[in-house]
Amino acid sequence: MASNLPASEGMDIQDQPTAGAWGEWNPTEDSVRPVRGKHRVAKQRGGLARSSTVLGVGVIAAVGAGGIATAQDRPQVAISMPSLPDLPGGFGDTDHGAGGADGAGGASGAEASGGSGSHSGAPAARTGVLAAQQTQSGSGAGEVLLNRILQQAESQQDAAVAQDRAAAELAAKEAAAKEAKEQAEVARQAADKQAEDARKAAEKAAAEAKAEADAAAAQAKEAKASGGFSLPTSAYTLTSHYGDSGSMWSSGHHTGLDFAAPTGTPVKAVGKGKITSAGWSGAYGYRIVLQLDDGTEIWYCHLSSMSVTSGAVGAGDTIGRVGATGNVTGAHLHLEVRKGGSTMDPLAWLTSKGLNV
Structure with a gap:
């Protein structure tokens, strides 16, 4: 079908x-x-x-x-x-x-x-x-x-870790180098400062030695010109003269001549003689008594130290240092000239010996 x-x-x-x-x-x-x-x-x-x-x-x-x-x-x-x-x-x-x-x-x-x-x-x-x-x-x-x-991902993570580690190591090296550089700079500055201080100290000592040598030479020259006498100190300023009156002195007037000078300034023997007394003397502080060959006594008062306390000395020899002991208002050398137990004007006496005070 x-x-x-x-x-x-x-x-x-x-x-x-x-x-x-x-x-x-x-x-x-x-x-x-x-x-x-x-x-x-x-x-x-x-x-x-x-x-x-x-x-x-x-x-x-x-x-x-x-x-x-x-x-x-x-x-x-x-x-x-x-x-x-x-x-x-x-x-x-x-x-x-x-x-x-x-x-x-x-x-x-x-x-x-x-x-x-x-x-x-x-x-x-x-x-x-x-x-x-x-x-x-x-x-x-x-x-x-x-x-x-x-x-x-693991490779990238390892690479990142390695990069971070390298960066940290580099930063540590840079920090160490910076610290070492700073320490070296500090040490260098300290060494330079120490050398500068030593140089200044040496220059100061040399200048002081030269000044002292020059002063000694000048005194020796002056002593020779004056017939064997020398000024009692150097780098001084005359502050109080003989006969000045005032309540500062027990006798009512000044019995000597004051040479204001820095503490430690050398004190010289004005002439040939011998040390008859050295030690503490009340208001005079530390005092040295020098007796010249003609019997004149020279008193050195208010000393900070005494270099010679006995024996013979020559003109210009250092016998002590300027100070501020005893009854004083500042560092100075109080010089008295005594003959026969009486005081006399130190300025006039020194001038009579040919010294330019």
């Missing part, structure tokens, strides 16, 4: 089912109306499109959730083809259009009915196996990618 079905893709007219096997099929508006609530399945060629979709889903599942996840951790989803209940015989296998192309007549119908035949389930099974294989392949690729990413 001839069929009213037109020739479909991949199917000859003689391959179409007969009326005895299929019954008369008269398409109506209801039968050709789009199936609602069902998915219309497009024709598949070799199961490739569906396998690619499953592979894409597997790869997306493997590369997700903040990194790489293996598709093996997800349960496999059973894939089945939807049936078309509105069509006679179900036509579950849509690989062959309106009829079953795998065999003629009832054989194809049996397979399409989904009874004991396996043809309708075969594409899904093949698709599942292929998807599992591709999923496993994608999982292996994901693991390789994950390992590479982890290795790269």
Whole structure:
């Protein structure tokens, strides 16, 4: 019996089912109306499109959730083809259009009915196996990618740690070099200061020695010119003269001549003679009494120290140092000239000996 079905893709007219096997099929508006609530399945060629979709889903599942996840951790989803209940015989296998192309007549119908035949389930099974294989392949690729990413991250971390360590070592070296430089600069400045202090001290000592030598030479020259007499000290200022009156003196007037000079200034013997007394003398402080050859006594008072306390001395010899001991208001040499137990004006006496006071 001839069929009213037109020739479909991949199917000859003689391959179409007969009326005895299929019954008369008269398409109506209801039968050709789009199936609602069902998915219309497009024709598949070799199961490739569906396998690619499953592979894409597997790869997306493997590369997700903040990194790489293996598709093996997800349960496999059973894939089945939807049936078309509105069509006679179900036509579950849509690989062959309106009829079953795998065999003629009832054989194809049996397979399409989904009874004991396996043809309708075969594409899904093949698709599942292929998807599992591709999923496993994608999982292996994901693991390789994950390992590479982890290795790269570890390498970058090691490089960062090494860079930080190198930077820290460089900073430590620079700090040590800076500290050493500062210490060297401090040591150099200390050495320079010490050398400068030593130089100044040496210059001061040399200047003092030269001044003292010059003073001694001047006194010796003056003593020679004056017939063997010398001034009692040097670098002085006359402050109080003989006969000055005031309450500072117990007798009511000054009995000597005051040579104001810095403490420690050498005190000289005015002429040849001998030391008859040396020691503490109350208001006079430390005092030395020099008796000249003619019996004249020269008193040196308020001394800070006494170099010669007895014996013979010559004109210009150092016998003591200027001080401020006893009843004084400042460092000075109080010089008295006594003859026969009476005082006389020291300035006049020294001038009479040819000394320029």
